[in-house]
Structure formats: structure tokens, C-alpha cells
Amino acid sequence: MNVLEKKNGQGGLQSELIAEVRNSTLTESQKLQLIEEKFRDIMMALGLDVTDESLKDTPRRVAKMYVKEVFSGLDPANAPAITLFKNDFSYDEMLIERNIPVYSYCEHHFVPIIGKVHVAYMSKGEVIGLSKLNRIVHYFAKRPQVQERLTIQIAEYLKKVMGIDDVAVVMDAEHLCVASRGVRDTGSTTITSSFHGRFLEVEIRKEFMSLLSV
Template identity: 40%
Template sequence: MDAILNLRENAARQGEKTLTRPTREEAEAAVRTLLLWAGENPDREGLLDTPKRVAKSYGELFSGYNESPEEVLGTTFEEVSGYNDPVLVKDIPFFSHCEHHMVPIIGKAHIAYLPDDRVVGLSKIGRLVDVFGRRLQTQESITAQIADAMDTILHPRGVAVMIEAEHLCMSMRGVKKQGSTTITTTFRGTYRDDANAQARFMTMIRLG
């Protein structure tokens, strides 16, 4: 049900007609079609259960469509003993999929925020990365989405996000440049306006 609601919400935001989610059987049939198009025989022994496995794995790989950033960040804590300096969670591993080729993006995220009397559980920040990562994405979009969610839900004084990732659509196909890394950053609030705060964020990431 959540996934269907998400389809409708996405369509409404983009001014499109309401989308209908296919059945599991239709998804499996689509995988069979792709196997045939690739030149394979979906009826050979090794591929008999592949359509079911792919449909099931897609449910996990794109589970972010069924999750809400508001729910993930909804619980905060006021007992911080007056702490109001940066909170940084770095080297958060994640994977996503390129929305242009549906090929994996593999990387890590670094997220910092300046609390305004309230903090959020550190594990929630990792979960937030998965909410947006487990969708079809561009790296620029996921960077901005994480920052916007932190900013609008937590109302901190500032948010900083950096993502470093390898795009397999660039490594496996096209120019085939293995090992290249793409870095994106975005800032909200105090971080956007204060070059010293940005520099401190970068320094904290590189320490240790």
C-alpha cells in the first residue's frame, strides 16, 4: 500500500497521471522478456527461478520508496547538556541505482548538522541515507534530498552533506573508467553562509 501511495504522490508532484503498480507476476514476466532480449533462454535450468529472484531483490533494492524520511527522523532528544556544536556521521556506506541506466552507484556519505536544542539518534542518519539511496537516483539529487530532509524535519541551524561514489554506469559501460569517484556537496543554513563552517566540515571528514 505504501508503495502505491508513493507512486501516486510522485505522479502528482510531477503533474503526471496516476501510476498503477504492476503485479508480481507482471514484474516476473518483464524479467523473462529482458532475458530473451539479451539472448538468453529463460527456460534453461539456471534461469528458471531468475524472474522470481529479480522481482524479490528489486523489492529490497528499491525499498526506499516505501519509507518516509519524516518517520525516520521523527524522534529527537532534548537532553544534550547544552551541546550545540557540529554532529558529524561520516563514512556511511550506501548503494543506489542510476536512474538513467539502472546500474549501481556505490559510495559513502558524510552528514553533519548543527543542533538547535535537539538531536536525532545517530542510527537514524544512516537510515535516512538508505531511504533515498534505495531509489532510482542521480548523485546530485540524493545529496540535495538528504540535506533538505535534515533541514526541514529537524530544523537545525545548519546541515552539510558530502557524497563520494563510484557510478558503475561509467565504470562498466560507456567510457569504462574504472575507479573514478564523483564527489558532491551541499549546505543548508549556517553551513551555506559560513566558509569557516564549511572548512571545518571538510577537515572533520578527513580526520582519522
């Protein structure tokens, strides 16, 4: 299923949100070459001297940054390999990974979204390697994004790979499209959440939110 295809019903929405993006028919080297050429055109349109010693390699640097780093989550081959372990201690309380740093890019202006993500789940027989929670966050963050979608994608993906419903995700981030342009407000952040299963219960949600500030 393609993330750009619209589906009806909640199940369709969930599948859409965690689906991979449309596979590109371009090879990595073709992407690098095309982006380099187009970005050079942008620089020239802005009146920059692309022969300047400081600027001449910028189009290539930007292309490599886009393909290999900040938008690497667009390549399904970069999806994290998930490792699950038997819950030998029968631990049935919530497990929380707090303060996962997130660096993404606003899809409206292609400027950074910088913040932290908190992920929690309750095991139903298996646990996930802790670093995999970070990798899931980073994988979906490395795409042009809106924060609401990113928050839901993380939660839905964790539910899918663990086969559970009891998942919570909270994201608190600053949007540089707000801070560096437009209203130029540097003091505000945006908070989004995605609660599922037992985390929809008022007391469980309160406990989770209180533990974020411990």
C-alpha cells in the first residue's frame, strides 16, 4: 500500500500512515546527480556565484545530505531491523523511553523540526530492544513531515511490529518554519500525542504523563 493512496476507515488510515513511501525508480547516484543539478539551478536563480570557492561544492553537499541523511527515511531499505525478546520477567507495567531526540523537516517549507519524543508500551509477552525505539523514531523522522503524522506513524509502527495495542507516543518540538520565518516566534513548541489501548484509560495516561517529568 502506498502512503499517498487514500483509504477509507480507521484501519485504512492506520495502514496508510505506516506504509512505506512510493518507491523511487531512480538509483541513489541518479538521485544525487539530479538533486545536485536542481539545487545548483536554485542557487543561480538566487544570484549566487556557484563558481565561488565556498559555494562550488554546495549543490553536491546538499544532495548527499538529502539522500543519505535527512531524508534517508524515504528509502524502505533503511527501515530498522526489529528485535523482540521474550519477556522472561513477566514485566507488565509500562516501559518508557524518554527524551528521544528528533530532527525532522517540515514538508511545507523544508526547514527543521527539532524536539524530543517519548515512547511507552506495555508488553504482552515480548519486549523490544531499547535502541529499536530510537531507531523507529529516527526512521520516520527522516522524511519531510508534519508533526501530527510523525507522532501517529511511530505509534502505529510500534503496535504493528510488537503485535500490541498498549502504546503511547508524545512529541514536543520546535518548528523553525515558525521560529525563523513568518511570525518568527522563538518561544513556542508544539506537543502532539497518540494514545492506544490501556493508555486511553485516564489513570494510566496520568501515570505516563507524570513519569515524563520525573
